[in-house]
Amino acid sequence: MKINEFTAILGKKSVLVPYEDKHVQKYHEWMKSEELRQLTASEPLTFEEEKVMQRNWREDDNKCTFIVLDIELYKMDTANEIDAMVGDVNLFFNDPDDPSSAEIEIMIAETSARGKGLGKEALLHMMRYGMVMLNVSRYTAKIGFSNLPSLNMFHNIGFKEVSRSEVFQEVTLELHLDGQTRQELLSKTKIFKLESYPLPS
Template sequence: MKLNEHAAVSTTSALLVPYDHHHVLTYHAWMQDPAIQEATASEPLTLEEEYENQESWRLSHDKLTFIICQPPLSSSVVSSGEADTPERMIGDVNLFLYPHEEEDEEPTAQPKFCVGEVDIMIADPAQRGKGLGRAVVGAFLAYIEKHEQEIMEEYASDKDISPAPGLKMLMAKISEGNTKSIALFESLGFEKEGEVNYFGELKLVLRDLKGFVEKRTPEGYKELVYSRESSSRLGA
């Protein structure tokens, strides 16, 4: 999405920055790990394909992506290429939007609601098991809630939908055997819905996003400007 092109989210535990061109080499290296491929249900891509993906994700109106980095120094501006160098990158967190369709309804070109699927990847093994995932997803959900109208308007603008649909709920689809991820989302108020699907996944849903944010916004949450001026000076 273009919404977060110049936005960063900072907490005491992590920094979220938009997925940029200079992140691709590190991201590509992460995705060569068979364990990460399995956990994310992803196929390995060439480096050229990864660069193409980054560009398409930036322009996509139904996908919101942040790269997770170590927390920044105190500042009102996050500088590209300084706060998000490869050694500071940890993983990514994403939102995918889909039209919401009730089982007894026919699909329509003008959906009244969307469902947002949330996923997170902590690529750095040294950062796992420290509660970072919970803090990152919490910050991401807070960002989604604070910008829900803008997110839905960008989604609608690409599909010529008026008025913009509402966000019905958030969900996560997690492999039945990934007990740590299931526990993470349950700790944030997501509830299991239905049975394990054909792909061996459980669906967990969060229906009261506003209530979550009122009670569980992570410590130190603030939105900052993501500046690319330093990268431009370096010829990036």
């Protein structure tokens, strides 16, 4: 999706930037991890396949992707995005009958960045971006039975379980954005700023 091609989202702990060709090498290194592939239900790809996927996702109107940067690493390393990369966050518009529905997915790949609230902030900021810029009013998430940290995080945000699949060993969660939940989302993302991308050095 090209709508976020020139957009960055600044928060207290994280910076979200569009997934660009320059990020592919580090992303590819992450996805060599069997643990991450299991958590994200991903197949192993070659580097060239990963580059093709990045280009395809950029052109696909049904996918919106940001790379998650640790804002402290980003500042320390003089605005070096690659060294500050810790994960990604995605929206998938898979329901042709409901363009206001999106599946959301968050991955914090760097183990040193987990447990610091980066994932939760990135998730909430993506939800706010989707609500304001893409008119999303219903979010779903599919999470593996064994991924307890993610399940707890989504439940704490307000997602409710709607189904579970023994075949895929995953739970489907859902959150509808009505008047109250919209206000709660805005309240949880007070430090939220849209900036032009690329960010100034």
